[in-house]
Amino acid sequence: MTEIVSAAVAADHSTPVLSAKDVTKTFKVAGGSITAVDNVSVDFHAGKVLAVVGESGSGKSTLARMLLRLMPVTSGTITYQGKDVTNLGGSELRRYWRDVQAVFQDPFASFNQFFSVGHMLKRSLRLAELDKGTEDQLIETCLGYVGLKSADAMHKYPHQLSGGQRQRVMIARALMMNPKVLLADEATSMLDASLRVSVLNVLQELRDNLHLTVLFITHDIGQACYLADEVVVMEHGLVVEHGTTDEVIFTPQHDYTKRLLADVPDLQGSLKTRSWEPGAPAHVPPPAKDS
Numbered sequence: 001m002t003e004i005v006s007a008a009v010a011a012d013h014s015t016p017v018l019s020a021k022d023v024t025k026t027f028k029v030a031g032g033s034i035t036a037v038d039n040v041s042v043d044f045h046a047g048k049v050l051a052v053v054g055e056s057g058s059g060k061s062t063l064a065r066m067l068l069r070l071m072p073v074t075s076g077t078i079t080y081q082g083k084d085v086t087n088l089g090g091s092e093l094r095r096y097w098r099d100v101q102a103v104f105q106d107p108f109a110s111f112n113q114f115f116s117v118g119h120m121l122k123r124s125l126r127l128a129e130l131d132k133g134t135e136d137q138l139i140e141t142c143l144g145y146v147g148l149k150s151a152d153a154m155h156k157y158p159h160q161l162s163g164g165q166r167q168r169v170m171i172a173r174a175l176m177m178n179p180k181v182l183l184a185d186e187a188t189s190m191l192d193a194s195l196r197v198s199v200l201n202v203l204q205e206l207r208d209n210l211h212l213t214v215l216f217i218t219h220d221i222g223q224a225c226y227l228a229d230e231v232v233v234m235e236h237g238l239v240v241e242h243g244t245t246d247e248v249i250f251t252p253q254h255d256y257t258k259r260l261l262a263d264v265p266d267l268q269g270s271l272k273t274r275s276w277e278p279g280a281p282a283h284v285p286p287p288a289k290d291s
Ligand SMILES: Nc1ncnc2c1ncn2[C@@H]1O[C@H](COP(=O)(O)OP(=O)(O)OP(=O)(O)O)[C@@H](O)[C@H]1O
Pocket: 027, 028, 029, 034, 035, 036, 054, 055, 056, 057, 058, 059, 060, 061, 062, 063, 219
Protein backbone atom coordinates (compact mmCIF):
# COMPACT_ATOMS: atom_id res chain seq x y z
CA MET A 1 0.00 0.00 0.00
CA THR A 2 1.35 3.39 -0.94
CA GLU A 3 2.23 5.70 1.90
CA ILE A 4 0.03 8.77 2.09
CA VAL A 5 2.03 11.93 2.57
CA SER A 6 0.31 15.03 3.86
CA ALA A 7 3.03 17.52 3.02
CA ALA A 8 2.33 20.95 4.40
CA VAL A 9 0.88 23.18 1.72
CA ALA A 10 1.61 26.88 2.12
CA ALA A 11 -1.16 28.13 4.37
CA ASP A 12 -4.09 29.44 2.39
CA HIS A 13 -6.87 30.26 4.80
CA SER A 14 -9.33 31.56 2.23
CA THR A 15 -12.44 29.46 1.68
CA PRO A 16 -11.77 27.18 -1.25
CA VAL A 17 -13.92 27.63 -4.35
CA LEU A 18 -14.16 23.90 -4.82
CA SER A 19 -13.30 21.06 -2.47
CA ALA A 20 -13.21 17.30 -2.50
CA LYS A 21 -13.37 15.82 0.99
CA ASP A 22 -12.60 12.14 1.56
CA VAL A 23 -13.80 11.33 -1.94
CA THR A 24 -13.69 7.69 -2.99
CA LYS A 25 -14.76 5.99 -6.21
CA THR A 26 -15.05 2.24 -6.45
CA PHE A 27 -15.96 0.47 -9.68
CA LYS A 28 -17.37 -3.02 -9.79
CA VAL A 29 -15.35 -5.13 -12.18
CA ALA A 30 -15.45 -8.83 -13.05
CA GLY A 31 -14.46 -10.75 -9.97
CA GLY A 32 -14.43 -7.81 -7.56
CA SER A 33 -13.97 -4.08 -7.47
CA ILE A 34 -11.34 -1.45 -8.12
CA THR A 35 -10.85 1.70 -6.09
CA ALA A 36 -9.96 4.33 -8.69
CA VAL A 37 -9.94 7.23 -6.21
CA ASP A 38 -9.16 6.45 -2.59
CA ASN A 39 -10.23 8.90 0.10
CA VAL A 40 -8.92 12.00 -1.67
CA SER A 41 -9.23 15.45 -0.12
CA VAL A 42 -8.14 18.52 -2.03
CA ASP A 43 -9.06 22.21 -2.00
CA PHE A 44 -9.06 24.47 -5.04
CA HIS A 45 -8.52 28.14 -4.23
CA ALA A 46 -9.74 31.13 -6.22
CA GLY A 47 -7.35 32.50 -8.78
CA LYS A 48 -4.89 29.64 -8.45
CA VAL A 49 -3.84 26.82 -10.73
CA LEU A 50 -3.76 23.43 -9.06
CA ALA A 51 -2.34 20.55 -11.07
CA VAL A 52 -3.22 16.92 -10.44
CA VAL A 53 -0.46 14.77 -11.84
CA GLY A 54 -0.01 11.02 -12.06
CA GLU A 55 0.64 8.23 -14.50
CA SER A 56 -2.06 6.51 -16.50
CA GLY A 57 -4.52 4.75 -14.20
CA SER A 58 -3.71 6.84 -11.13
CA GLY A 59 -7.31 8.09 -10.89
CA LYS A 60 -6.96 11.65 -12.20
CA SER A 61 -9.80 11.53 -14.71
CA THR A 62 -12.09 9.74 -12.30
CA LEU A 63 -11.47 12.48 -9.75
CA ALA A 64 -12.10 15.09 -12.47
CA ARG A 65 -15.37 13.44 -13.52
CA MET A 66 -16.58 13.41 -9.91
CA LEU A 67 -15.62 17.06 -9.42
CA LEU A 68 -17.49 17.90 -12.61
CA ARG A 69 -20.46 15.97 -11.27
CA LEU A 70 -20.43 13.75 -14.34
CA MET A 71 -20.02 10.67 -12.17
CA PRO A 72 -21.40 9.98 -8.67
CA VAL A 73 -18.99 9.54 -5.78
CA THR A 74 -18.99 6.25 -3.89
CA SER A 75 -18.39 8.21 -0.71
CA GLY A 76 -17.19 11.64 0.30
CA THR A 77 -18.32 15.19 -0.34
CA ILE A 78 -17.84 17.78 -3.05
CA THR A 79 -18.33 21.37 -1.98
CA TYR A 80 -18.61 24.39 -4.27
CA GLN A 81 -18.54 27.90 -2.81
CA GLY A 82 -19.24 26.42 0.61
CA LYS A 83 -22.27 24.42 -0.56
CA ASP A 84 -22.48 20.64 -0.71
CA VAL A 85 -22.97 19.80 -4.40
CA THR A 86 -22.34 16.07 -4.14
CA ASN A 87 -25.93 15.15 -4.94
CA LEU A 88 -27.11 18.24 -6.73
CA GLY A 89 -29.70 17.78 -9.49
CA GLY A 90 -31.95 19.68 -11.88
CA SER A 91 -31.51 23.39 -12.41
CA GLU A 92 -28.97 23.67 -9.56
CA LEU A 93 -26.75 21.13 -11.26
CA ARG A 94 -27.08 22.98 -14.56
CA ARG A 95 -26.01 26.16 -12.80
CA TYR A 96 -23.03 24.30 -11.34
CA TRP A 97 -22.09 23.11 -14.82
CA ARG A 98 -22.11 26.72 -16.02
CA ASP A 99 -19.77 27.77 -13.22
CA VAL A 100 -17.43 24.79 -13.50
CA GLN A 101 -16.44 24.40 -17.14
CA ALA A 102 -14.12 21.82 -18.64
CA VAL A 103 -11.89 21.32 -21.64
CA PHE A 104 -10.72 17.84 -22.56
CA GLN A 105 -7.88 16.15 -24.36
CA ASP A 106 -9.22 16.04 -27.88
CA PRO A 107 -10.62 19.34 -29.12
CA PHE A 108 -11.60 17.63 -32.39
CA ALA A 109 -13.99 15.36 -30.51
CA SER A 110 -15.95 18.36 -29.25
CA PHE A 111 -16.17 20.01 -32.68
CA ASN A 112 -18.71 19.18 -35.35
CA GLN A 113 -16.50 19.17 -38.46
CA PHE A 114 -19.22 20.85 -40.51
CA PHE A 115 -19.66 23.83 -38.19
CA SER A 116 -17.53 26.93 -38.40
CA VAL A 117 -16.07 28.30 -35.19
CA GLY A 118 -18.65 31.10 -35.23
CA HIS A 119 -21.57 28.71 -35.72
CA MET A 120 -20.33 26.44 -32.93
CA LEU A 121 -19.82 29.30 -30.47
CA LYS A 122 -23.22 30.83 -31.25
CA ARG A 123 -24.91 27.45 -30.77
CA SER A 124 -23.33 27.24 -27.32
CA LEU A 125 -24.95 30.57 -26.45
CA ARG A 126 -28.42 29.86 -27.79
CA LEU A 127 -29.94 29.16 -24.37
CA ALA A 128 -28.64 32.48 -23.10
CA GLU A 129 -30.94 34.32 -25.57
CA LEU A 130 -28.62 37.30 -25.98
CA ASP A 131 -29.23 39.95 -28.60
CA LYS A 132 -26.90 39.77 -31.58
CA GLY A 133 -24.72 42.70 -30.55
CA THR A 134 -24.14 41.33 -27.03
CA GLU A 135 -23.49 37.84 -28.40
CA ASP A 136 -20.93 39.08 -30.94
CA GLN A 137 -19.22 41.16 -28.28
CA LEU A 138 -19.04 38.25 -25.84
CA ILE A 139 -17.58 35.94 -28.48
CA GLU A 140 -15.05 38.54 -29.54
CA THR A 141 -14.03 39.15 -25.92
CA CYS A 142 -13.63 35.46 -25.12
CA LEU A 143 -11.69 34.73 -28.31
CA GLY A 144 -9.53 37.70 -27.36
CA TYR A 145 -8.82 36.16 -23.95
CA VAL A 146 -7.25 33.17 -25.69
CA GLY A 147 -5.32 35.24 -28.22
CA LEU A 148 -7.60 34.74 -31.24
CA LYS A 149 -9.11 37.46 -33.41
CA SER A 150 -12.81 37.08 -33.93
CA ALA A 151 -12.61 38.29 -37.54
CA ASP A 152 -10.02 35.60 -38.37
CA ALA A 153 -11.42 32.72 -36.35
CA MET A 154 -15.20 32.93 -36.78
CA HIS A 155 -15.34 31.66 -40.36
CA LYS A 156 -12.78 28.90 -39.93
CA TYR A 157 -13.67 25.22 -39.84
CA PRO A 158 -11.92 22.83 -37.43
CA HIS A 159 -9.59 21.41 -40.10
CA GLN A 160 -8.38 24.94 -40.85
CA LEU A 161 -7.11 25.44 -37.29
CA SER A 162 -4.01 24.07 -35.59
CA GLY A 163 -4.49 21.79 -32.58
CA GLY A 164 -3.48 24.64 -30.28
CA GLN A 165 -5.96 27.01 -31.92
CA ARG A 166 -8.74 24.42 -31.65
CA GLN A 167 -7.99 23.97 -27.97
CA ARG A 168 -7.99 27.74 -27.50
CA VAL A 169 -11.41 27.95 -29.18
CA MET A 170 -12.67 25.32 -26.72
CA ILE A 171 -11.30 27.40 -23.84
CA ALA A 172 -13.01 30.50 -25.30
CA ARG A 173 -16.27 28.57 -25.48
CA ALA A 174 -15.91 27.63 -21.82
CA LEU A 175 -15.15 31.26 -20.90
CA MET A 176 -18.37 32.46 -22.57
CA MET A 177 -20.24 30.86 -19.67
CA ASN A 178 -18.33 33.14 -17.28
CA PRO A 179 -17.07 30.18 -15.23
CA LYS A 180 -15.48 30.40 -11.81
CA VAL A 181 -13.52 27.21 -12.36
CA LEU A 182 -11.95 25.77 -15.49
CA LEU A 183 -10.97 22.11 -15.42
CA ALA A 184 -8.49 21.12 -18.11
CA ASP A 185 -8.20 17.32 -18.33
CA GLU A 186 -5.10 16.43 -20.38
CA ALA A 187 -6.03 19.45 -22.49
CA THR A 188 -2.52 19.81 -23.87
CA SER A 189 -1.47 16.19 -24.27
CA MET A 190 -2.37 15.88 -27.94
CA LEU A 191 -0.48 19.04 -28.86
CA ASP A 192 3.12 19.28 -29.96
CA ALA A 193 5.54 21.20 -27.77
CA SER A 194 5.12 24.71 -29.19
CA LEU A 195 1.31 24.57 -29.31
CA ARG A 196 1.31 23.11 -25.82
CA VAL A 197 3.21 26.10 -24.51
CA SER A 198 0.75 28.49 -26.12
CA VAL A 199 -2.18 26.80 -24.37
CA LEU A 200 -0.37 26.65 -21.01
CA ASN A 201 0.41 30.34 -21.33
CA VAL A 202 -3.25 31.09 -22.07
CA LEU A 203 -4.26 29.24 -18.88
CA GLN A 204 -1.72 31.23 -16.90
CA GLU A 205 -3.05 34.50 -18.34
CA LEU A 206 -6.61 33.54 -17.45
CA ARG A 207 -5.54 32.94 -13.88
CA ASP A 208 -3.66 36.23 -13.73
CA ASN A 209 -6.10 38.44 -15.65
CA LEU A 210 -9.51 36.92 -14.84
CA HIS A 211 -8.67 35.41 -11.45
CA LEU A 212 -9.92 32.10 -12.82
CA THR A 213 -9.43 28.96 -10.74
CA VAL A 214 -7.82 26.29 -12.92
CA LEU A 215 -7.65 22.54 -12.29
CA PHE A 216 -5.01 21.15 -14.57
CA ILE A 217 -5.00 17.36 -14.93
CA THR A 218 -1.91 15.89 -16.54
CA HIS A 219 0.37 12.86 -16.63
CA ASP A 220 3.30 15.24 -17.22
CA ILE A 221 4.89 16.65 -14.07
CA GLY A 222 6.91 19.06 -16.20
CA GLN A 223 3.77 20.77 -17.46
CA ALA A 224 2.26 20.69 -13.97
CA CYS A 225 5.27 22.46 -12.52
CA TYR A 226 5.48 24.96 -15.38
CA LEU A 227 1.89 26.04 -14.91
CA ALA A 228 0.63 25.38 -11.41
CA ASP A 229 0.80 27.15 -8.06
CA GLU A 230 0.13 23.91 -6.24
CA VAL A 231 0.65 20.30 -7.27
CA VAL A 232 -1.13 17.13 -6.14
CA VAL A 233 0.51 13.84 -7.11
CA MET A 234 -1.69 10.74 -7.37
CA GLU A 235 -0.66 7.12 -7.49
CA HIS A 236 -3.10 4.19 -7.52
CA GLY A 237 -5.98 6.45 -6.51
CA LEU A 238 -4.16 7.96 -3.54
CA VAL A 239 -2.75 11.43 -3.06
CA VAL A 240 0.89 10.70 -2.29
CA GLU A 241 2.19 14.26 -2.41
CA HIS A 242 0.59 17.68 -2.13
CA GLY A 243 2.47 20.94 -1.95
CA THR A 244 3.29 24.21 -3.56
CA THR A 245 5.02 23.77 -6.88
CA ASP A 246 8.37 24.77 -5.38
CA GLU A 247 7.95 22.24 -2.56
CA VAL A 248 7.15 19.47 -4.99
CA ILE A 249 10.04 20.30 -7.32
CA PHE A 250 12.72 21.06 -4.76
CA THR A 251 11.78 18.95 -1.73
CA PRO A 252 9.69 16.06 -3.00
CA GLN A 253 8.75 13.68 -0.18
CA HIS A 254 7.54 10.61 -1.96
CA ASP A 255 9.58 8.20 -4.08
CA TYR A 256 6.89 8.23 -6.76
CA THR A 257 7.20 12.03 -7.13
CA LYS A 258 10.97 11.73 -7.26
CA ARG A 259 10.63 9.16 -10.02
CA LEU A 260 8.29 11.39 -12.04
CA LEU A 261 10.68 14.33 -11.59
CA ALA A 262 13.64 12.21 -12.66
CA ASP A 263 11.92 11.67 -16.02
CA VAL A 264 12.18 15.40 -16.75
CA PRO A 265 15.89 16.14 -16.99
CA ASP A 266 17.03 19.34 -15.29
CA LEU A 267 13.50 20.51 -14.54
CA GLN A 268 14.69 22.18 -11.35
CA GLY A 269 17.42 24.25 -12.96
CA SER A 270 15.52 25.19 -16.08
CA LEU A 271 12.30 26.15 -14.28
CA LYS A 272 14.32 28.51 -12.12
CA THR A 273 15.43 30.35 -15.24
CA ARG A 274 12.22 29.65 -17.17
CA SER A 275 14.38 28.29 -19.98
CA TRP A 276 12.51 25.02 -20.28
CA GLU A 277 9.45 24.54 -22.45
CA PRO A 278 7.05 21.76 -21.40
CA GLY A 279 7.32 18.74 -23.60
CA ALA A 280 10.56 19.76 -25.23
CA PRO A 281 13.42 17.34 -24.78
CA ALA A 282 16.10 18.98 -22.65
CA HIS A 283 18.67 19.08 -25.46
CA VAL A 284 16.40 20.83 -27.97
CA PRO A 285 16.23 24.64 -27.98
CA PRO A 286 12.85 26.03 -26.90
CA PRO A 287 10.39 26.01 -29.81
CA ALA A 288 8.90 29.15 -31.31
CA LYS A 289 5.51 30.01 -29.89
CA ASP A 290 2.63 29.81 -32.36
CA SER A 291 0.75 32.96 -33.18
N1 LIG B 1 -15.89 2.97 -15.64
C1 LIG B 1 -14.90 2.27 -15.11
N2 LIG B 1 -15.07 0.96 -14.78
C2 LIG B 1 -14.08 0.24 -14.23
N3 LIG B 1 -12.84 0.73 -13.97
C3 LIG B 1 -12.60 2.01 -14.30
C4 LIG B 1 -13.61 2.84 -14.88
N4 LIG B 1 -13.08 4.07 -15.09
C5 LIG B 1 -11.79 4.02 -14.66
N5 LIG B 1 -11.52 2.78 -14.18
C6 LIG B 1 -10.25 2.34 -13.60
O1 LIG B 1 -9.91 3.24 -12.57
C7 LIG B 1 -8.51 3.49 -12.56
C8 LIG B 1 -8.25 4.98 -12.70
O2 LIG B 1 -8.64 5.38 -14.00
P1 LIG B 1 -8.56 6.91 -14.47
O3 LIG B 1 -9.03 6.97 -15.90
O4 LIG B 1 -9.23 7.76 -13.50
O5 LIG B 1 -6.99 7.17 -14.41
P2 LIG B 1 -6.15 8.32 -15.06
O6 LIG B 1 -5.09 8.66 -14.09
O7 LIG B 1 -7.04 9.42 -15.50
O8 LIG B 1 -5.52 7.59 -16.30
P3 LIG B 1 -5.41 8.11 -17.83
O9 LIG B 1 -4.44 9.24 -17.79
O10 LIG B 1 -4.92 6.91 -18.57
O11 LIG B 1 -6.80 8.50 -18.22
C9 LIG B 1 -7.91 2.66 -13.68
O12 LIG B 1 -7.45 1.45 -13.15
C10 LIG B 1 -9.10 2.42 -14.59
O13 LIG B 1 -8.95 1.20 -15.29
